[in-house]
Amino acid sequence: MIGFAFIHLSWYGSPAWNFARQVVLGYNALVFFYVVFVDLTYLAFTFIALIEVRRYLRTRDKERLEQIFRSRLVPPISILCPAHNEGATIVESVRSLLRLKYSKHEVVVINDGSKDNTLAAMIEAFSMERLDFGYDMTVACKPVKALYASAAYPKLIVVDKENGGKADALNAGINVSRYPLFCTVDADAILEEDALLHVVRPMLDRPTFVPITGGIIRAANGCRVVKGRVEAVGLPSKPIELFQIVEYMRAFLCGRTAQSTLNVMLIVSGAFGLFHKATAKTVGGYSTDTVGEDKELVVKIVRYLKENKRDYEVLFVPQTVCWTEVPSSWQTLGRQRNRWHRGMFEVLYKHRAMFFNRAYGRAGLFGMPYFLLIEAIGPIVELSGYILLPLAAILGLLAPINALIYTLCAVVLGIILSVSAVLLEEASFHRYPSWRDLALLNLIAIVENFGYRQLTLWWRLKGTWDYLRGQKQWGAQVRQGFGTAAQRAAAKAG
Numbered sequence: 001m002i003g004f005a006f007i008h009l010s011w012y013g014s015p016a017w018n019f020a021r022q023v024v025l026g027y028n029a030l031v032f033f034y035v036v037f038v039d040l041t042y043l044a045f046t047f048i049a050l051i052e053v054r055r056y057l058r059t060r061d062k063e064r065l066e067q068i069f070r071s072r073l074v075p076p077i078s079i080l081c082p083a084h085n086e087g088a089t090i091v092e093s094v095r096s097l098l099r100l101k102y103s104k105h106e107v108v109v110i111n112d113g114s115k116d117n118t119l120a121a122m123i124e125a126f127s128m129e130r131l132d133f134g135y136d137m138t139v140a141c142k143p144v145k146a147l148y149a150s151a152a153y154p155k156l157i158v159v160d161k162e163n164g165g166k167a168d169a170l171n172a173g174i175n176v177s178r179y180p181l182f183c184t185v186d187a188d189a190i191l192e193e194d195a196l197l198h199v200v201r202p203m204l205d206r207p208t209f210v211p212i213t214g215g216i217i218r219a220a221n222g223c224r225v226v227k228g229r230v231e232a233v234g235l236p237s238k239p240i241e242l243f244q245i246v247e248y249m250r251a252f253l254c255g256r257t258a259q260s261t262l263n264v265m266l267i268v269s270g271a272f273g274l275f276h277k278a279t280a281k282t283v284g285g286y287s288t289d290t291v292g293e294d295k296e297l298v299v300k301i302v303r304y305l306k307e308n309k310r311d312y313e314v315l316f317v318p319q320t321v322c323w324t325e326v327p328s329s330w331q332t333l334g335r336q337r338n339r340w341h342r343g344m345f346e347v348l349y350k351h352r353a354m355f356f357n358r359a360y361g362r363a364g365l366f367g368m369p370y371f372l373l374i375e376a377i378g379p380i381v382e383l384s385g386y387i388l389l390p391l392a393a394i395l396g397l398l399a400p401i402n403a404l405i406y407t408l409c410a411v412v413l414g415i416i417l418s419v420s421a422v423l424l425e426e427a428s429f430h431r432y433p434s435w436r437d438l439a440l441l442n443l444i445a446i447v448e449n450f451g452y453r454q455l456t457l458w459w460r461l462k463g464t465w466d467y468l469r470g471q472k473q474w475g476a477q478v479r480q481g482f483g484t485a486a487q488r489a490a491a492k493a494g
Helices: 002-012 015-059 063-071 090-098 119-125 166-176 194-203 239-261 279-284 294-308 329-351 358-376 377-395 400-428 435-447 452-468 482-493
Strands: 076-085 105-112 127-132 143-148 156-161 181-185 188-192 209-219 225-228 229-232 272-276 314-325
Touching: 002 181, 015 239, 015 377, 015 400, 063 194, 076 090, 076 166, 090 105, 090 119, 090 188, 105 119, 119 156, 143 166, 156 166, 156 377, 156 482, 166 181, 166 279, 166 294, 181 194, 181 279, 194 209, 194 272, 194 314, 209 239, 209 294, 239 329, 239 400, 239 435, 272 279, 272 294, 272 482, 279 294, 294 314, 294 329, 294 358, 329 358, 329 452, 358 377, 377 452, 400 435
Parallel strands: 076 105, 076 181, 105 156, 209 314
Antiparallel strands: 127 143, 143 156, 181 272, 188 314, 209 272, 225 229
């Protein structure tokens, strides 16, 4: 102990000590400015989103939507709904899809080797019968065991196939589908009645080619869901679900709107997106060697279009709403965020030739670098800051007051960012009519910066590590079902 103290005292003030001090101080400053830069980038996105959403609301045309609905020239849409062990939600989800307001659409449910009652529930609820039906096998997928149809529901087709994962199921759906546009919808999702009218509009009205559009994802937890329709919007009681509501507002309403405006959007949620089928087929459909198949298809299509020198826009439509059941357990949520982060790294590495490459336009110069430098490696930089900042203060390398200022700046910016997303939601769409609900969301927007943000950081870090060691597993997702959510909401109301 005395020897250690002697060594420490002899080193203190030496050139090596001063060099180490400068390195630590420099890195802490770098981390601080990185975090501030990231938060300011998100705040800039929020400002852009505010302008764009308000512009969208001013220029929306209900008559145009009615024209789209009534026109026979509007391209029909195939809705692809992959399902693996989704017996708890599949029937209500399909009912909502069949009721969508659109001139011509079909619903293709792909039962991807479910081990629960997914297929049986569909057959019983919709009086399905086995069907002899020829289909194209352009996109590779696992063998299809049977097709089912119903005289009572002519828009519905059920594909029963061997298990191959979500991407493989979607490829089977692309093969079986009959229409030039396909829309992907998760089995635990409910689209609002006019969702297709909104999401298809940019493909009809924009002068440039629009191969992909997407809508906003909202948490159905806490809402009253009756027969596949959100009858009343409400908030859940569990903090884990409330945190995700604020997260989704920030990611979609602010992030995706801004990225769409800047034409650098490279992610369309796998829970709900509309695609030009011929283009998707040309690039080979969904890749089955990644857990980020939704991100990868978007990047693959963008890369193909730029390599063939074709102008395009990938657009986000904030008025288009898809309700989904978000995880209600920490374990399930952790697996989901781990998978998302692994998928991001897989896509970035697979298309690394696009980075800072002018041949890929904004996608190569700004889109790909953004997802690498801010979204992918952000957790690593942030963790190092959490470790080195207090360590520097303890060792006397950094004045405690400076460490406190650094921390407060990062936290305050994070709070402003989250609260801004909630306020933008309220100012634009008024989905949560109760002032009590709005106050609770703002409180959650503040509280999430003290614990929840750090927890998601840990999951993303673990996802980074799992990616580096070659982890490919999808991870089980547990569903409670919309009926359970409805019962909780009813109990809470009365």
